[in-house]
Amino acid sequence: MSTLTIQLPDSLHGKLREFADAGGTSVEQLVAAAAGEKLAAMLAGSEYLRREAALGSRADFQRVLAKVPNVPAEPYDALE
Numbered sequence: 001m002s003t004l005t006i007q008l009p010d011s012l013h014g015k016l017r018e019f020a021d022a023g024g025t026s027v028e029q030l031v032a033a034a035a036g037e038k039l040a041a042m043l044a045g046s047e048y049l050r051r052e053a054a055l056g057s058r059a060d061f062q063r064v065l066a067k068v069p070n071v072p073a074e075p076y077d078a079l080e
Contacts, residue, residue, distance in 0.1 A: 008016070013027070020030045073079070 016027045016030055020027045023030070
């Protein structure tokens with residue numbers, strides 16, 4: 001097991017403490033579980049994107065892109 005020291009805003013630490021106390025666990029266990037869940041989601045997401053990318057082709061992308069009209073963006077969607 002490794003030790004990691006992190007700095008958290010007081011408000012976030014307070015909320016973590018509340019959730020940990022309500023769940024009968026420690027802040028350390030709660031943070032470790034949250035980090036594990038986030039890492040699993042990130043790994044699953046990157047694997048999903050790799051699989052989907054392998055199914056695509058540049059030619060198909062270009063064909064679909066060619067269907068997009070060449071018009072100015074709506075004001076609410078324009079880059080500044």
